[in-house]
Amino acid sequence: MLRMVKRAQMSKTKSTGIRLLAVFLALATAAILIMAMNLNPLEVYGGLFKGAFGSAYRVREVIIKATSLIITSLGIAIAFKMQFWNIGGEGQILMGAFAASCLALNIPDLSRPLLLVLMIIAGMIGGGLWALIPAFFRAQWKTNETIVTLMMNYIALKWVMYLQYGPWKDPLALGFPKIPNFTLNGILPKVLGMHIGWIFAIILVFLVAIFLNHSKKGYEIAVLGESENTALYAGINVKRTIITAIFLSGALCGLTGMIQASALNNTLSIEVSEGIGYTAIITTWLGGLKPVFISLVSVLFAALLQGGSFIQIAFGIPQAAAQLLQGMILFFVLGSEFFIRYKLVVDRPSLGEAKEELEE
C-alpha cells in the first residue's frame, strides 16, 4: 500500500529543484494548450523570451515592471509572514497614489526634491492607513481580513473613479475623464534610462530581509504567524504587532502607488494599480516569503507580463493568456510543496521499512 510520511528536512537545492520542476510542468501543460490553438509552443515561448529581453528597451521595461512588483510583494510578504492575508494590495496602491497626488496637484511649485520626498512619505502613509482599517478590525475583533482587504480594493477603486470623473477632472481635457498631469516637480527622475524606483527596490529588498530575519519586530511577526498562543505565551503584544506589520505592509504598497502615479502615469488614474496587487500575491508565495527570492520571481513575472504583450501582437494570443499561465504556475508550485514536505513510501514488511528508515 502507498503511504505518506512526513519528511524531516529537505536540502535547499533539492527543494528548489522541485519548485523549478513544477514551473517547468506548468509551462509544459500550457504548451499543450498552445498546440491546441494550432501554434508551435517553442515559437511562442521563444517569442515570450524575445519580447521580454530582445532589446535594451525591453529589458528596461521589464525592470520597470519588476520594480513595482518587488516593492508590493515585499509589503505582502510582511503580512503573509504573520498569516495575515492581505489581498488589498490594489487598494493600498491606489490610496498611496491618491495621497501622493494630493501633494503633486496642490503644491506643484515646491522644489522638486522636497516635493518628491513629501510625496513618497504621503504615499506610504496613504497606503499604510488604508491597510490599517482591516488590521484594526482583525486585531480588535478577529474580523476576517481576507474579505475586508479585498472589499477595500473596490472602495478605493470607486473613490479614484469618483475623483477622475468628478471633482478632479481636468477641465482642459475637453470632457475626457482624466486628472491633470503632475508638473515636472512631481515626477521621479530617471537613472540609467529607468525611473529611480529600481534603486528603491534594491535597497528595500535588503531592508525588508534584515527586518524580517534580524529584528525583534520581524521575529515577533514570524512567531505570531506560527501560532498566536505561542506569541501570547512569549509576551508578545499581539495587537501592536499586527498594527505595525500591516501598516508597513500597506506603506510599501502605497510607495508602489506613488511610483506608478509619479513615474509612469504622471498623474492619478484608475489604471495606476494595473493588477500589481494581485500578481504580487503570486510572486510573494512563489518566492517563499523570502525577499531575495521574491525579487527574482518578480523579475521573471515582469518578463512574463512584458513578453505576454509581445506574443499577443505576434501570435494573436489573448492578453489573458499571461494571467492563465500565472495561475497554472501557482497551481503547480502549490502542488509541488507537498512533495517537499512529504514523501510517498510503499508499505513493506516492518523489517524492510525499519532498514529503509535507517538508511536515510
Place this chain on the structure above:
Amino acid sequence: MNTTAIVFFLEAAIVSGTPLLFATLGEIITERAGNLNLGVEGMMLMGAVSGFYIGLISQNPGLALLAAMVAGAAGALIYAVLTVSLRANQVVTGLALTIFGGGFSGFMGQRLVGEVAPESIKLAFKPFVVPVLGQIPFVGKIFFQQDFFVYLSYLTAILVGLYLYKTRIGLNLRAVGENPAAADAASISVSLYKYAHILLGGALCGLGGAYLSLVYVPAWQENVTAGRGWIAVALVIFATWNPYKALIGAYLFGGLDIIGFRIQGIGFPVSQYMIDMLPYLVTILVLVVVSLKKSQENSPPKGLGIAYFREER
C-alpha cells in the same frame, strides 16, 4: 416612492441577488466540509464564460447550464486536488483559483465580447407566473413572477437546507467539517466527502456565474462578476453557514447592488461612484458586526481551513 415602485425594486433585488445566492450556497457546502475556497470569483467566471459559450453554439439552455456547472466543478476539482490530496494552503490555493478563473474567462471570452445570448435561451429564461402563488398580492409579484433560474435557486436553498440538517449524509458532512478525525474514526471517508462537496459547491458557483452572463446581462462582458464572488464569501459568514439565512443575505445585497441605479433614477443628488461603494462597505460592516458577537452557533466549522492528515492525528 409608492408601493408599486417598492414592489418593482424588491422584484429586481431578487433577480440581482440570485447569482449571489447560488455562489453563497456553493460556498456554504464547501465550508461545511471544512474547506475554505476563496476561488468563488474564479469559479463563477469559469461558469459564466463556459455557460455562455456553450449556450451560444448549441442554442440549448439545458446544455448551457450543464456546461456552467461542469466548468465550476472543474475549477473546484483543481482546488480539491491541491488542498485535500496535496494539503496545500487553502487560502493561497483559493486565490490562485481566482486568478486562474479570471485568466480562463478572459482567454475564452476574448472572441465572445459583444455577443448577445441567443433568443432560444432568452426565451427559456423568460419570467413566468407561477400558478396560484403568483396571484398573491405583492408577494406573488416579488417572488413568483420570476424566471426559471430564480425558482431553481429557491429550490436549491431549500434542498441544501434539508440535506444539511435532515439527512444522514448531511450530518456526516457536518462532522467532517467540525472534526475530521472523529468522522474518520466513525469510518466516514473524509476525503470522499470533501471532494464531493467541494465539487458540488463549485458547480453551484458556476451556475451563479452563468446566471449573470446568460440572463442578467445577457451578453458577454469581461469580468462580468465584478467582485460578486467575494461578496458571496462574506455572505457565508453573514448567513452563519446556514442556507436559509443565505436567502436573506443574498437578496439584501442584491438590493444594495441595484439601489444606486434606482436612486439616480429619481434624481437623488449623490455621485454614482459613491453609491457603487455601498455593497462593499456594507460587506465590511456585516463582517465586523458578526465578529463582534461571536457565539457557538455563529462560529465557523471547527475544522475550517485545516488540512486533515490521518497520520498527524
